[in-house]
Amino acid sequence: MKKQQAAEYYDPKTVRYPYPEDTDRHYLVVKKDDGTVFDRYYPYVDRSKGFLFRQFLVRVVLNIVVFPVMRIRLGLKVRGKEKLKEHREELKKGVISVANHVHMWDYLALRRTVRPANPYILSWAPNIRGENGTLIRMTGGIPIPENDLRATAAYVKAVQGLLESGGWLHVYAEGSMWEYYRPIRPFKRGPAFFACRFDKPVLPFAFSFRKPGFIREKIFHQTACLTLNVGEPLYPDTSLDAKEREEDLTRRAHEAVCRLAGFKEGENLYPPVYDDSKRIDYYTEEYGIGYKGSW
Numbered sequence: 001m002k003k004q005q006a007a008e009y010y011d012p013k014t015v016r017y018p019y020p021e022d023t024d025r026h027y028l029v030v031k032k033d034d035g036t037v038f039d040r041y042y043p044y045v046d047r048s049k050g051f052l053f054r055q056f057l058v059r060v061v062l063n064i065v066v067f068p069v070m071r072i073r074l075g076l077k078v079r080g081k082e083k084l085k086e087h088r089e090e091l092k093k094g095v096i097s098v099a100n101h102v103h104m105w106d107y108l109a110l111r112r113t114v115r116p117a118n119p120y121i122l123s124w125a126p127n128i129r130g131e132n133g134t135l136i137r138m139t140g141g142i143p144i145p146e147n148d149l150r151a152t153a154a155y156v157k158a159v160q161g162l163l164e165s166g167g168w169l170h171v172y173a174e175g176s177m178w179e180y181y182r183p184i185r186p187f188k189r190g191p192a193f194f195a196c197r198f199d200k201p202v203l204p205f206a207f208s209f210r211k212p213g214f215i216r217e218k219i220f221h222q223t224a225c226l227t228l229n230v231g232e233p234l235y236p237d238t239s240l241d242a243k244e245r246e247e248d249l250t251r252r253a254h255e256a257v258c259r260l261a262g263f264k265e266g267e268n269l270y271p272p273v274y275d276d277s278k279r280i281d282y283y284t285e286e287y288g289i290g291y292k293g294s295w
Helices: 001-009 047-076 082-086 106-114 125-129 131-137 148-165 190-198 214-219 242-260
Strands: 077-079 094-097 121-122 141-144 168-171 202-210 225-229
Touching: 047 106, 047 131, 094 190, 106 168, 106 202, 106 225, 121 125, 125 131, 125 141, 131 141, 141 148, 141 190, 148 168, 148 190, 168 190, 190 202, 202 242
Parallel strands: 077 225, 094 168, 094 202, 121 141, 121 168
Antiparallel strands: 202 225
16 A cells, blocks of 8 residues: 555656746747637637537547547546546536646546546637647637636636536636646636536546656656546535635635645645645745746
8 A cells, every 4th residue: 555655646856847936827838829819709619510520520539549649648547437427417417627737638638537528628828829729629628818808708608608508617727737746736716716606516636646667767758657536526605605605615626636636634735825826935845846846
């Protein structure tokens, strides 16, 4: 048992990435901008026949080619998948999932795990305009409009339609992708906002890390293998007022992801702060963690 735990929470000291000081900031550079405008007329959830057909073709390719390659590439294991079956009827009525964002392919790992569900994912607008924008859209990407109230209203309405029709929305509540970053960063309130407003559950997932075998580490230079841990659905507390309800659900979702990732309350890796994108100093040097880029 001890050996399994040590492998599960693999913590190499040689990993270096340019993690920013702000916990929601992106550090990967999007090289392309195709000029797409995300205004109130944009089809945030496109239901046109042509778009749905292209999505279907992409799903075929995902299942036949991409998912097998991704599973091997990430060394993916899934724990708790039986919970999806236990709560299948609840999830069919619409659900918002959350997870830590630690790899460019981790959304593919989630998609493979929850199939035949076809989740959509909230995406940073520059990613949709960038070099991978078409692929992100075809795999369910919904751009988040910026600095436009009418566009935001249209986007929220589109998400409402998706959830009320029994759809699945995935949100990376940390706000950005930090490769192989072990702690769970603060959560934004977007998932709880949608869950409380449209009375849907939040389903927590967490990626944790395992030490790769000799071939993966020495030959393919793989940093770590991934385990996707599946949690239990969380529901808004209707006894609270609107603001407190969002805060409570955000906190519970954050705590659930921390527990699924293997952190215990009281540890320095179990941060007490949530929904605060400008704090990183509570990740202590005791664990070799800091914005300079080490684990």
